[in-house]
Amino acid sequence: MVRKLKYHEKKLLKKVDFISWEVDNNLHEVKIMRKYHIQRREDYTKYNRLSREIREVAQSIKDLDVEDIVRTESTGRLLDKLFHLGLVPTKENLELCNKVTASSFCRRRLPVVMVRNHMAESIALATRFIEQGHVRVGPEVVMDPAFLVSRSMEDFVTWVNTSAIKKKVLDYNDLRDDFDMS
Known part of the structure; x- marks a missing residue:
């Protein structure tokens, strides 16, 4: 059971809306x-x-x-x-x-671009892949999900060569070469 509010508490609460703060949006x-x-x-x-x-x-x-x-x-x-x-x-x-x-x-963040390129099913899963070090943009391994991908770099988003996910994708597509991937 909650106690009854005092007069000054009621007056203060009339001025504040706890559900939506206009300042914070x-x-x-x-x-x-x-x-x-x-x-x-x-x-x-x-x-x-x-x-x-x-x-x-x-x-x-x-x-x-x-x-x-x-x-x-x-x-x-x-x-x-x-x-x-x-x-x-x-x-x-x-x-x-x-x-x-x-x-x-x-919409230009790396996880969103990965989902758009069908490299992951959800943005949360793509974020996890990035944090674990499975993704590279060009030659650089990116581990920050806040990485912004420009239009020119969109085509260079791919899996790291040693990634287990890349091995699974290549096995599934029957394209894996045992010599290339150790």
């Missing part, structure tokens, strides 16, 4: 972190800050005169950079920069 943050299996809250806040800065830069470019050469060069460079990072789908116009969110960065 906690429910949305937790939902995104769970969806993309983000383990550190700092990663999400960093993505959020970066996306806000991108939108601010895009807005400052929009504020320039339409015929200004600096505007066209800056727009081209910004869209080119965001396209190669994989944050925008095309290099069409500056309006795409307003759609860059923290989720855009989350």
